[in-house]
Amino acid sequence: xxxxxxxxxxxxxxxxxxxxxxxxxxxxxxxxxxxxxxxxxxxxxxxxxxxxxxxxxxxxxxxxxxxxxxxxxxxxxxxxxxxxxxxxxxxxxxxxxxxxxxxxxxxxxxxxxxxxxxxxxxxxxxxxxxxxxxxxxxxxxxxxxxxxxxxxxxxxxxxxxxxxxxxxxxxxxxxxxxxxxxxxxxxxxxxxxxxxxx
Amino acid sequence: xxxxxxxxxxxxxxxxxxxxxxxxxxxxxxxxxxxxxxxxxxxxxxxxxxxxxxxxxxxxxxxxxxxxxxxxxxxxxxxxxxxxxxxxxxxxxxxxxxxxxxxxxxxxxxxxxxxxxxxxxxxxxxxxxxxxxxxxxxxxxxxxxxxxxxxxxxxxxxxxxxxxxxxxxxxxxxxxxxxxxxxxxxxxxxxxxxxxxx
DNA sequence: TCAATATACGGAGGCGTCCTCCGCTTTGTA
DNA sequence: TACAAAGCGGAGGACGCCTCCGTATATTGA
Numbered sequence: 336x337x338x339x340x341x342x343x344x345x346x347x348x349x350x351x352x353x354x355x356x357x358x359x360x361x362x363x364x365x366x367x368x369x370x371x372x373x374x375x376x377x378x379x380x381x382x383x384x385x386x387x388x389x390x391x392x393x394x395x396x397x398x399x400x401x402x403x404x405x406x407x408x409x410x411x412x413x414x415x416x417x418x419x420x421x422x423x424x425x426x427x428x429x430x431x432x433x434x435x436x437x438x439x440x441x442x443x444x445x446x447x448x449x450x451x452x453x454x455x456x457x458x459x460x461x462x463x464x465x466x467x468x469x470x471x472x473x474x475x476x477x478x479x480x481x482x483x484x485x486x487x488x489x490x491x492x493x494x495x496x497x498x499x500x501x502x503x504x505x506x507x508x509x510x511x512x513x514x515x516x517x518x519x520x521x522x523x524x525x526x527x528x529x530x531x532x533x
Numbered sequence: 534x535x536x537x538x539x540x541x542x543x544x545x546x547x548x549x550x551x552x553x554x555x556x557x558x559x560x561x562x563x564x565x566x567x568x569x570x571x572x573x574x575x576x577x578x579x580x581x582x583x584x585x586x587x588x589x590x591x592x593x594x595x596x597x598x599x600x601x602x603x604x605x606x607x608x609x610x611x612x613x614x615x616x617x618x619x620x621x622x623x624x625x626x627x628x629x630x631x632x633x634x635x636x637x638x639x640x641x642x643x644x645x646x647x648x649x650x651x652x653x654x655x656x657x658x659x660x661x662x663x664x665x666x667x668x669x670x671x672x673x674x675x676x677x678x679x680x681x682x683x684x685x686x687x688x689x690x691x692x693x694x695x696x697x698x699x700x701x702x703x704x705x706x707x708x709x710x711x712x713x714x715x716x717x718x719x720x721x722x723x724x725x726x727x728x729x730x731x
Numbered sequence: 732t733c734a735a736t737a738t739a740c741g742g743a744g745g746c747g748t749c750c751t752c753c754g755c756t757t758t759g760t761a
Numbered sequence: 762t763a764c765a766a767a768g769c770g771g772a773g774g775a776c777g778c779c780t781c782c783g784t785a786t787a788t789t790g791a
Contacts (some may be wrong), residue, residue, distance in 0.1 A: 351758055351767055377748060388770030393750065456704045490720055499717050502700030506654050518688055519697050526724030549738060549787055575777060586741035591779065 358395050360385040365406050374403070374450035400463045403451035410441055410448065411469055418473035427480040428487065428524065434477055435500055435520050438470075442504055443513040449504045456498070471497055487527040499523060556593050558583040563604050572601065572648035598661045601649035608639055608646065609667055616671035625678040626685065626722065632675055633698055633718050636668075640702055641711040647702045654696070669695055685725040697721060 350358075364385035368376045378399065382392040396402040417437055424430040442449045455463030475493035482489045491499070503519050504512070548556075562583035566574045576597065580590040594600040615635055622628040640647045653661030673691035680687040689697070701717050702710070 348759085348766085353757070354768060357769085378750090379748065382770095389750085390752085390770050391768075394768075397750095453704050457706055459706070490716055495713060495717060498704050498713075499697075499701050502702070502704045503697050504700070505703055506651050506696050506700045508655055508657070515693060515696075519693060522688055522724035523721060524724070526720035526722070546737080546788085551787070552739060555740085576779090577777065580741095587779085588741055588781085589739075592739070 354395075357385070357387050357391055360387060361392055361395055361402075362405055365402055369406060369447035369451070370445060372447075374447035374454065376447070378402075398460065398462075400455055400458060400460050403455060404462050404466050407445065407448050407451060407466075410445060411466055414438060414441065415469055415473045418477055422476055422480065427477065427484060428528075431474075431477040431481055431487075432520065432524055434474065435496075435524075436517060438500065439504060439513055439516050439520070442501075449501060452501050453505050456501070467497075481527075485529060487524075488529055490527060496523070552593075555583070555585050555589055558585060559590055559593055559600075560603055563600055567604060567645035567649070568643060570645075572645035572652065574645070576600075596658065596660075598653055598656060598658050601653060602660050602664050605643070605646050605649060605664075608643060609664055612636060612639065613667055613671045616675055620674055620678065625675065625682060626726075629672075629675045629679055629685075630718065630722055632672065633694075633722075634715060636698065637702060637711055637714050637718070640699075647699060650699050651703050654699075665695075679725075683727060685722075686727055688725060694721070 361381065365381050368381045368384055372380075378392060379389055381402075382389045385392070392402075396405065414434070414437065418434055421430040421434065442452075452467075455466060471493045474497050478487070478493050478496060481487040500516075500520060500523070503516050507513075507515060509515070559579065563579045566579045566582055570578070576590055577587055579600075580587045583590070590600075594603065612632070612635065616632055619628040619632065640650075650665075653664060669691045672695050676685070676691050676694060679685040698714075698718060698721075701714050705711075705713060707713070
């Protein structure tokens with residue numbers, strides 16, 4: 336699915352057993368803590384929750400972005416797979432719409448993931464760029480098909496659309512925010528439709 | 534223009550001269566520092582820049598949001614006035630579009646203002662709500678007119694549109710980001726247009 | 732002009748977070 | 762079993778937040 340970035344580094348020698356174990360503990364703790372306290376949660380707290388020293392956390396995940404990437408790797412995998420499975424869908428625009436809604440749903444259940452995406456977009460570290468690129472590619476495959484079939488205009492790049500949707504999610508705070516974003520996505524897609532006579 | 538929220542508190546006795554002076558120094562310093570270092574800049578740094586103790590800063594602006602509100606009050610005033618001046622424009626959709634672009638332009642020149650708006654949206658303090666409400670009202674007056682004249686569907690509330698646009702700006706990082714957002718706004722408005730035959 | 736007093740100032744201090752560094756421990760191997 | 766290599770942990774220095782209170786200053790009334 337994903338190249339093993341950060342998961343098991345292709346070193347000369349395999350990782351030691353305790354290191355592997357601690358890594359898993361950290362990921363598990365981070366998932367919980369990010370979901371509870373948001374993406375700005377204290378890293379010390381995560382290490383504590385994992386029963387591990389702070390130094391160990393920083394060795395496995397040198398930066399906050401590295402931790403984000405690893406924690407949400409499965410989710411990104413899922414979205415990439417979803418896009419791949421719909422590249423032959425009979426209605427490409429619906430496929431695009433569904434994918435964006437899936438992104439929103441996913442992000443809605445994983446408190447902290449949006450902020451993680453946003454923070455990743457800000458700090459242009461290589462690891463964040465990679466995650467971002469995977470999502471853009473997935474979205475791009477769906478969007479391109481709509482454009483090629485002249486169902487949508489070519490007004491926005493996949494990157495733009497992704498940024499727009501992530502941005503919309505970012506400022507939402509109410510518990511029902513997912514219901515607020517859904518119509519925004521519909522409007523955005525409607526805005527990309529070709530005028531009837533074109 | 535604006536009610537004097539935070540500017541000159543209607544106390545029994547007028548503010549002391551040194552207090553007034555320090556307040557201006559703080560605002561001036563905050564404007565500079567926010568523009569340079571973004572909205573997360575250190576408050577200690579602002580106090581230092583202003584040549585004032587940290588305690589003085591906190592007395593004048595008990596929370597970060599208070600400082601944001603005061604710093605960007607003029608900008609919000611400007612947007613409110615702009616909306617008021619266009620409520621009779623011949624083309625209401627163009628007026629709406631222009632206003633949103635003006636918002637983006639303003640925000641583009643004032644590094645830190647978007648984050649300030651976003652942070653204000655998150656922390657639902659009364660003072661932030663007030664600023665937010667002023668912008669929503671301004672935008673609402675333009676949007677309502679489009680809807681009343683059946684030029685646009687009322688699929689989104691003014692609040693939704695504002696959030697969408699602010700969100701779009703929020704994740705932009707490149708220097709040319711304003712050029713990237715402009716077409717997004719156009720697409721959004723196109724998505725709100727009624728189908729030709731409606 | 733000179734107290735007297737309300738008002739405002741400043742910054743030390745307590746707390747929490749970030750991240751690095753390095754002496755000690757554990758694991759895998761010969 | 763012994764010895765590297767790999768990994769662990771947490772103390773420590775830096776920084777930012779915000780409060781609290783002793784000190785200073787502007788204003789006012791006599």
